Amino acid sequence: MSQFTFAIHATDGLARTGAITTARGEIRTPAFMPIGTAATVKAMLPESVHETGADIVLGNTYHLMLRPGPERVAKLGGLHKFMNWPHPILTDSGGFQVMSLAQLRKIDEEGVSFQSHLDGAEYRLTPERSMEIQALLGSDIHMVLDECTPFPSGERDTASSMELSMRWAQRSKAAFREAPGRALFGIVQGGIYPELRARSAETLKAIGFHGYAVGGLAVGEGQARMFDVLDATLPHLPADRPRYLMGVGKPDDLIGAVMRGIDMFDCVLPTRSGRNGQAFTRRGPVNLRNARHAEDPRPLDEICRCRCCRGYSRAYLHHLVKAEEILASMLLTWHNLTYYQDLMQGLRDAIGEGRTNVFAKETLVRYVAGDIA
């Protein structure tokens, strides 16, 4: 099996393009990871996810620990086999969903106790258990357990939360189950405070990880502050390791973050929006529920290569959305994931050719020019 490596093939300003190698294949960067929460990218066959251009998907430790349970997944041969996705998988640590979904959560120095949002059953998550779960799932990239600091939080609360996360990062590293080609990423916390972010990044660098994520963003702070945090954080991370901006984001967020040196993203937007009748297109977001699409024979995007745009009119998509047909979720998710992957491919090409600024400007101008013609 291959070792976990990250090769930068080209840079353009702060942006980089390259490839991460894992035991289960290569991830072209900058990369967008579709969300496969409960061992499925919702409304998509895994081969269709791959057809959109995705090299890696994300699995949610919180959801999988509740159902079907990591021991069961391990018994069945691991998450890749379980969900029929032979390519790389990144699992988060479970921390973020514990904070956002679980009930009656109680954090202490050792970890977090909570009740399942599904049936109220009690669970305990610690850095050690998170490492154990991710090893049972068998993912290729593991994430350290962290506390996702609420937004807004004052500097003192943010600092002590970040410091707890750093102690958990240290324990996660100690508990990480090594395997050929498997990686562990640290997660920078520190809210909107540049000094805390810098301190968090330096702490993680000293511990030493295969890659570094920036967590706790896209929680309401706004794009400008998010970019400020990236500007303050990334110089403190080793340039030769992948950098992953967690839970982000809109197309313009991705472009801005790539131009600041981010290599990896995950976000529910393309999949969740697809299930809500929202499409991302080169000319901005489109709400298929809108009556103006009812008799429009054109595809969502004439030049898009996806299954949705190659076979169906906006009128048909409008009909499916109105009728709440499953096929609406299937086609719009397919399109949105293709849009995101094509955006990443566009960024990779532009970085390789030293025209990232031009690509970004053209893409953003077209995107904000308004709804699709």
Place this chain on the structure above:
Amino acid sequence: MSQFTFAIHATDGLARTGAITTARGEIRTPAFMPIGTAATVKAMLPESVHETGADIVLGNTYHLMLRPGPERVAKLGGLHKFMNWPHPILTDSGGFQVMSLAQLRKIDEEGVSFQSHLDGAEYRLTPERSMEIQALLGSDIHMVLDECTPFPSGERDTASSMELSMRWAQRSKAAFREAPGRALFGIVQGGIYPELRARSAETLKAIGFHGYAVGGLAVGEGQARMFDVLDATLPHLPADRPRYLMGVGKPDDLIGAVMRGIDMFDCVLPTRSGRNGQAFTRRGPVNLRNARHAEDPRPLDEICRCRCCRGYSRAYLHHLVKAEEILASMLLTWHNLTYYQDLMQGLRDAIGEGRTNVFAKETLVRYVAGDIA
């Protein structure tokens, strides 16, 4: 364009195998038609429906007249283009759903008035309007408007209902918009009364149709009575025209009906059951919700060729069903439609080889032997 034709390639007892030719391609018989109610076979891409082996799908006139409306579909190039299904389509007349779904329906000699179950809007359906709608949709096989007699009904009520349907059949024929390769099928009514069924069949034969359906069955009368009705009806229909048993049925219903001379079927069972976590298999129905599948690494059916059985364990399907994931509906619908198509292929082969009885016996024994091993 081809003319509408029906060629019988082989018979075995009363069973026949052959092919219907329409302007949009051939339909191998006996044929099972998946239901594409609202211009989509739920949870399936049309190319996947075709991959299961389906030559034709059924569209529901009632649903399509309400939403998106037949004039709109016509404007957009017809139902085939709208739903990206270039193969044959049969549309029903709308009559059955008016009786089962619509509100405040009032039948008179001319037709039926009702309110939409979606928004209460008022509609009027007559034999002439049904023919107009089906022509606007552009389907390959049109059905006459009939009154679906409630079950149970006394002989006198059933007779007058059947007679109304016969008058509507005559008007449907007169209003049918001819087109190359397009067919109009009559529908035999008469409830569970052999004499009424025979009279209805003879009446339709005298009017003259491209094919003949048996309607008003699988409404609670039970399989034995249904078969009795077929036995009493089919001898009165021309042997050289396709015979279609509407809304049927379970695998054993299909086998028994084919052995009595039926050529075509439609039913929501494989698709609806798939969305409810129910699978049809060679060894009988399987409820994936059942906890005994939770750690079962085997596919639903080891020898099934479908995408579901080739990539996923029963444990995974159980997980998806429990988590109410869209992929559960997608995979189980795919499997169920494949099961139904393979059953029809098995019947076609068996008829061609003169071993229909053996095939039927083996299939039924295995099917009723109990839940899958």
